Amino acid sequence: MTATSATKRPFRWHIAIFLAPAVLVYTAIMIMPLFGTLQLALFRNVSQSQVFVGLDNFRTLFGDPNWSTNFWNALRNNVWFFIIHMLVQNPVGVVLAALLSSPRLRFSAFYRTAIFIPTILSFVIVGFAWKLILSPLWGVAPNLLDLVGLKSLFTPWLGKEEYALTALSLISVWQFIGIPMMLIYAAMLSIPDEVIEAAECDGVTGMAQFWKIKLPLILPAIGIISILTFVGNFNAFDLIYTAQGALAGPNYSTDILGTFLYRAFFGFQLQVGDPNMGAAIATMMFLIILVGVCIYLFLIQTRLRRYQF
């Protein structure tokens, strides 16, 4: 390494030149606007000029019922959105990955490729495709339920306040299941054969082998998936916007923080857009994500035992 030489060397310009473009673009377009947004949350537009108002925007957000009802509603919905992801996406992902990684499984490349397809589609396609399929006008969903004799269960799920959010969460799970499946599949492939063989010698096979040997070894992968899901869910927007519009109907029952931010920032129909309130909401989202990431980094990740083979 040239850097270890003791003599004082001239400034190594090439390091700066290698780093400069990435650091400049990243700082100018990502970091500065992020802090700029946090800062804007402390200002308000009074007669065409930005005035520093301290935490007033947050007082409005939490104190004014017009804002606070919407905010808590969006946050509650967002938490439910996340819970559904954790309860459905991770277990199903683990099961699929466990099946795919079983040795001598034929066609596993085909299954992998096919199950990952929804993940590469855009929200616009996914949102509209499911909207059409679940539409009572078209009749695909009732027809399918009829095949298994459950036609009576059908209602227009996306149009009912009590089901819409759960239905959208499940659509989102359907779309993203490929990611947990792949990451857990990768984690399972990295378990060495000797460990599995040793377990088999000790008579640990089948389900017991999964629970006692494989699951503890893939816990770090599940931890990473959980935090990725958390960050993704708390800044989700596109699916709700395409399927239900910016008003996140019916009656705001599918409103999450992303759609709430969009309406506050740009305005919608009768509401006038307010960049400062938008910035205040973005700040809250930033804090929520930061808390989640910190909990993961400092509480969960350090406790998960990692095995080095």
Add this chain to the structure above:
Amino acid sequence: MSRATNSFSRSAAAHAILIAYTIIALFPVFIIVINSFKARNAIFNAPMTPPTAETFDLVGYRTVLAQGDFLQYFQNSFIVTVSSLFFVLLFGAMAAFALSEYRFRGNKLMGLYLALGIMIPIRLGTVAILQLMVASGLVNTLTALVLVYTAQGLPLAIFILAEFMSTVSDDLKNAGRIDGLSEYTIFFRLVLPLVRPAMATVAVFTMIPIWNDLWFPLILAPSEATKTITLGAQMFIGQYVTNWNAVLAALSLAILPVLVLYLIFSRQLIRGITSGAVK
């Protein structure tokens, strides 16, 4: 004997579950694509059957091609995705090389700073990004989108590429130095060709979210001339929501290019994920 039947029934069960889930994953795509080729009556009367000689109809595609400027949208998406990808890969690889190759003061800190963006989504800075773009006159230009997506893609690209570059042999680089190659030549001629597989992985990971993004095109470049295919399809479908032929055709047209690209690159993508690059 019993052991053989046992393993047979177990693998049959595994196949049954996997086939069932594959059907769940593919069915919506399948039903949209087959119905896009049918006449309006057939879409409603027999949604589950593939088009037959009598029900085959391309009216949806004709509407889409006549009404929406999809070729323009497609071109915009293509320009934005390819340019962003180029900058992410070039700048990302340069920064990753600096971080993994040289020891300098602040190296660790710089790495940490650049990794922040992996966890904190760029969307949270939207309010100030829009102000920045308004101030610099970049609203409704593809440049704005390219800049944003480059910034968005860099953190993960640097993280993955730095891991890979640290595995390139030091002897090779030092041999180059002894032969009098400059650091730039070493990077471009020796190191870059060796990390090509990692670059391909990063490319796929960077490309999908950019191509599919709706948020930034909607906010930064919603004008007719700069709409991307995702935004264009969204607005077109919103307008033609009662014209089922057109909607189904637009959805199919939006699915096809991504699907073809995916089938070409799926091996690369899956190898990238399973090689542990993102663990």
